[in-house]
Amino acid sequence: EPEVTQTPSHQVTQMGQEVILRCVPISNHLYFYWYRQILGQKVEFLVSFYNNEISEKSEIFDDQFSVERPDGSNFTLKIRSTKLEDSAMYFCASRALSAGSGDQPQHFGDGTRLSIL
């Protein structure tokens, strides 16, 4: 079964440094998402991406965050200047285009654990 893959599985970065988290969504999917989960808390929506542009972003997704789909397969999340509170698990998800009344679920990767020192 096709799956969403994320790299690296764990990223340790000094505060103030830039970090790029990478995702390879499922190949025929058209909607892409980033979520984050702070340890012990719920999964929170960060941003959605469709047709090469951001379709929605949350309050968390401020000017320090950006997303890009540099080629036909990768989807990246960049944090320009990391803060201690950015430490979390970051999940990428993708979804196929819904056909008719069908519901297409979001498929999640196994996440990147980001630790800011």
Add this chain to the structure above:
Amino acid sequence: QQQVKQSPQSLIVQKGGIPIINCAYENTAFDYFPWYQQFPGKGPALLIAIRPDVSEKKEGRFTISFNKSAKQFSLHIMDSQPGDSATYFCAASIRRSNTGKLIFGQGTTLQVKP
């Protein structure tokens, strides 16, 4: 209004028991309610989902009950097994939106004792 409230926070049952996890929402625009299962070190995996035009959906040992008027839905796990021990998240989204973003509940950690 965008929140989904989930309870209990944790749950311990004996093998064969029927754990029940409850969720409530306020936004009547939500029209898709999935449940996700998450094992340690893994991403959430879709378990089962329901739309508000049905009151119950069953897939294997997992059943969602949906009460549209009360704006509540719940997950029942029949004949629970130790392998069902995981964290369960309810979620909600608006299918006709241009994003389909998921709003998650706080999660329930389930332990099924042998």
